[in-house]
Amino acid sequence: MFGGFAKAIFGSSNDRYVRSLRKIVDKINALEPEIQAMSDEELKGQTARFRERYEAGETLDALLPEAFATVREASVRVLGMRHFDVQLIGGIALHRGEIAEMRTGEGKTLVATLPTYLNAIPGNGVHVVTVNDYLARRDADWMGQVYRFLGMSVGVIVPNLSDVQRRDAYHSDITYATNNELGFDYLRDNMKYDRAQMVQRPFNYAIVDEVDSILIDEARTPLIISGPTDDKSELYKSVDAIVRNMVPEDYEVDEKQKSVVLTEDGTEKMERLLEEAGLLVGANLYDFENTQVVHHVNQALKANVIFKADVDYLIYEGKVCIIDEFTGRMLEGRRWSDGLHQAVEAKEGVTIEPENQTLASITFQNYFRMYPKLSGMTGTAATEAPEFYDIYKMNVVTIPTNVPVQRLDEDDEFYKNQADKFAAITTAVKEKQELGQPVLVGTVSIEKSTALSKYFTAEGIKHNVLNAKYHEQEAHIVAQAGRIGAVTIATNMAGRGTDIQLGGNLEFRMADEHADLTHGTPEYDAKAAEIRAEIAEEKQRVLAAGGLFVLGTERHESRRIDNQLRGRSGRQGDPGLSRFYLSLDDDLLRIFGPQTMFARLMNKNLADGEAIVSPWISKAIETAQKKVEARNYDIRKQVVEYDDVMNDQRKVIYEQRADIMDAETVGDVVVDMRSETVNGIVGEACPPNSYPEQWDVPLLKERLQQVFGLTPPIDDWVQEEAVDPEMLVERVLALATAQVDEKTAQLPPETYVQVEKSILLQSLDHHWKEHLAMLDALRQVVHLRAYAQKKPIDEYKHEAFQMFERMLGAIREDVTRTLAFAQFNWSPPPEPVLPDFVTTHIDPLTGDDDTADIDAATGNIMSRLAPMQGDRPEMPANVTQAVMTGEEPISRNAPCPCGSGRKYKHCHGAL
Structure with missing residues (x-):
């Protein structure tokens, strides 16, 4: 009670900390007239003066007010954007190695320029980490204008760069890159045979954008560089055929743990079937000699019973593609380990690709903990604050919004079953569409998106579907989700990378409606002005209708994902509304919720189609989510504990390699x-x-x-x-x-x-x-x-x-x-030849596999591998010239321009 009383008077610890930072903001603001009076040349000269003072012993904290004021003025002159005071507070938190939680639309990209510039002054390099290659390129080009104006070099790391290009980028003052590229470059550097071929330099400071996505969601699985092993596809097929004979009475399923085990009767049945197929040694399934068979049986059971098409994976172009449970995106190129992916391929009857053997791996937790100073920014981090501190020793600071949030978050509505819930959702969406209010409908899986889409179609509701099956149109669908009466069904809205602008998006409307016009021409400008006026008028109508309505069809396992969905509405002071519709059929309630209480309360007291709206039940759901979050955290923590053991050994081996090379x-x-x-x-x-x-x-x-x-x-x-x-x-x-x-x-x-x-x-x-x-x-x-x-x-x-x-x-x-x-002769010793590695590198925005085999080792080493044997058509002269001069880089996974029908990396791109 007293704690709540003190909090009401003095504010929370976060509020008090933010207030303390305002003293530094006042110093920065006081310097503004002096900095504004500088000429461009004087402003550009600030960097050299800061570096001289740093070398003379002045600390970065002492330089902070002047450096931040310099960046703000440079941003005004170059980009026409001036940092708000709350953005300065966010910048200070980032400089201090903390996580700045800033709501969606508050300008995190611009905030990062402040600590990035300040920490680049010593010249040891600053890494700005993004969730995908598009954002790395965009931010390096966009914010790079400010850094270059101030005399700093900017590099960007994207797939298919040569070692020389990578080394130059890493030796820039500021480097933009994805978490995957950074991690794989670290692993590849420690597989090279010459120190001169290594591209990275010692770690210094990193700012992680969408820090919750990268350090928590992506950190569930390690980065792995692997090479192929023996083909065992026939064994997978044989075991899968046997497992299909098992009935539910033969096994026990644990949905919470995603595991399935044979019962005693099921084991006897499995032993008999395996014996008939000639796959069992002796009569006991669990004899040592049958260890491999048991492993394949367990994976085949899991593939057939636990993993479901269009929920955990989908078949795309004849391949099993994993669906990310957090983003709903198709992770093309990523594969489950330990033979599980091959078991699913056998189940679906597609080509079974061989398993890979790990050659090098590291978790994101252990990679990013190598940075002496690490900070991050996101719209949703407070719910995971304990994990950020326990694993990374980073505190979460909630930064206030520049304009008060006007979104209304309503209590959840509960229904007896999914049919009643879908009927209520349809009614609500129809009402909002008639008012002209745009609606964003969030689902938790492709399966639910497809079912709801069919329901809407039957009811005559015009809508767009955004999920892993349609990721090609993702940016265009999201960009226009804020137009009058638009209804968009999204599998998940976490980190989509494109803003929902009320009234529509000028850039995407021009691309969709006037693709024939060239940017910068009078015709383009005239049409852009016309559409801009239409958007402004449409935005006023949307605002009058109440802004964007976010409708959640069920709760996610993590409150953070729910908050990300809600955060799409009410941006930068716009009005908005959010509401979640739940039923007893929802996975969260069915698996983790207090089922007995809900069943008694709802089945006995509710008529068909009737809903309960109660803050008490919403609180109960939140408690269930907290339990799931704690369980998932324990799982991730266990991953880190085990990898810490390997990490100590990895450091010894990598240090030994470096000592040998040096x-x-x-x-x-x-x-x-x-x-x-x-x-x-x-x-x-x-x-x-x-x-x-x-x-x-x-x-x-x-x-x-x-x-x-x-x-x-x-x-x-x-x-x-x-x-x-x-x-x-x-x-x-x-x-x-x-x-x-x-x-x-x-x-x-x-x-x-x-x-x-x-x-x-x-x-x-x-x-x-x-x-x-x-x-x-x-x-x-x-x-x-x-x-x-x-x-x-x-x-x-x-x-x-x-x-x-x-x-x-x-x-x-x-x-x-x-x-x-060894038998020696006078010829030079042969260079070690590295195998054809397989790296997992997924673009979180599109789900595409950006991995190139050239990334597996250095360009220098790989160039010494024998060229591909076999006939191939002559490459067209114009394409050859473009490739040789670097004017037209070809993706390693794209079809070869020679017309052979093979991928470029297997044809003229063979290394």
Whole structure:
């Protein structure tokens, strides 16, 4: 009670913190007349003066008021946009490494220019991270005008850039890029064989746009670079055919955990079917020999029972494309791991693509935590504030709006079933459409969008559908969703990237209605002025009708997604309305809600078509959402806990690689490896404190032959009276060293150093790849240790450490063996050839796969791979010239212009 009383008088902690920042804003405003009086040249000279003062010892905090005032004035002169005071507050929060929660339409893109410029003064680079390539290009070009005016360099990282272009972009003062490109460049850099080929420089400061989408939603799955493994498509098909014989009584389903397990009777039935198909070894399904079959059975069960078409995935151009549960977009190119995607492909009867083996991976959590300073901005972050602090140590600051919000958020309406709910939605939409009020209808899945669309069509309601099946028209549909009487059904409105402007969007109307006109011509300008007037008039009519009406057809698992949907209405002081329609059939209520209470309350007391509107029930739903959010957070936290174990090992391996590449010579490392290998072999056969008659002499001979190709007189040595293991180590090591010295003399010293480096790096990469596969397998089964009253994460840490130790020993022995058996000649050592990697890189705006095989390694290394064999048509001369000069870059996944029918990367674009 007292807390609420104090909050009413003094404001919340967030309010007090924001008030404290207004003192700095006052200093910035006080500098405005002085800065405005500067000429363009004087304003441009500010950057050099700031850098001199920074090098002299002045801190960025001390420079902040002047730097912010400089950026604001530069923005006015270059863009015609002046930062509001609340935008200055947002900029200060970002500079302090915090998350600025600013409502949709408050100008976050412009806010980022303030801390970006300030933190670029030291010259160590600032990364501005966006959710897709389009925004990276747009913002680098748009806001880059301000930075360039002030004398700073701006780079942008997008797919299909060469290493030289990437390196130049990373060495700019300010770099715009997507989270995927940054992460993959980090992984690729740590797979290269020459320090000069690496493109990134040490991490400094990053601002993450749509921080909740990138650091929470996208962080559910790691970035993975992988290579193909053996084809097992027939096994998937066989197991899928068997699983189709199972009936609901044969398995138990847990929708919350998205898992399905066989019952005892189901297991016996499965064993009989597998035995008939010749896939079972012995009679017991869970024998060790059947581990792989059990895995395939479990994935096939999950594919057939849990995963549903048009909800979890859809078939697009003969491929299974995942649907993102948060954005509703088709993630073309992204694949479920661990054989699940192949199981779904077998279920749907499409081509089964082989599984991939992980070569390198990292989670976004561990990638972004490498930045010494990290900040972010979004419209919805407060509900996830605990997670942002726990994982990233970032506080969320809610920035007030420049103009008070006028949107009215009404209580939810509850119905007995979906039919009653759809009928009520249809009635509401009809009423609003007749008034001329635009309606945005939010759904949680493609399936619900399609069902509602059919309902609207039957009722004669003209509407547009926006979901993964129609993502090509996405921007055009969203841009016109604010016109008079427009009705738009959207699968999800999170991060759509295009504003809903009341009355319509000039740019998109010109593109749709007058595509034949050229921008900048008198005809274009005349038509644009005419349409601009129409939009202004239509906007007044929409405002009079109440602004945009956001209608949610059910609650999402996360309140943040609901808030993103609501945030589309009432932007920048516009009027608006939002309301959610719910029923007992909704997934959230059915799976997570207090079913007994709702069932009793609604089934007994409600007539058909009747609704309940109660703040108390809305609060109960919000409580259910909080429980789901907490559960999802626990899942993400567990992902981070497990990846932290791998991350420690990853740092060791990557630092070791860097040390090898930087070293002038690695002879000492190789000598130490040889010494430790000999010690290990002798110690294995001749344990310390043992007698010679207890030694395993045959094993010692065998191992020395295997590793060194040596056949020393071990029997004679053992017969000596004073012989001990240390003496054996010295003699074997002397022979092994003499053997290597003899080979070393065959090559020039600088050439032999390169040979040693190459062997070291290749061995390191090979064993690290195998180690990642082992860790993946361990993680799949370590949860079973809980049955033995052991904590799985502790068991994972212990086992992973032991496996890492074994891997280091295997690397030492592998390098020693390779050098011992190597046959040298006078030709230079061959460059290591990297495999044809597969990278997962999805454009969140369109769902397109922007991955190019050229990204897999460096352009320098990949250019040395053998060209594609086989006939291909001659490339047209004009296209060849354009490609060679860089005037017309061709997407790696686009059809080849030569007309072969193959993708460019498999034809004339083969590397």
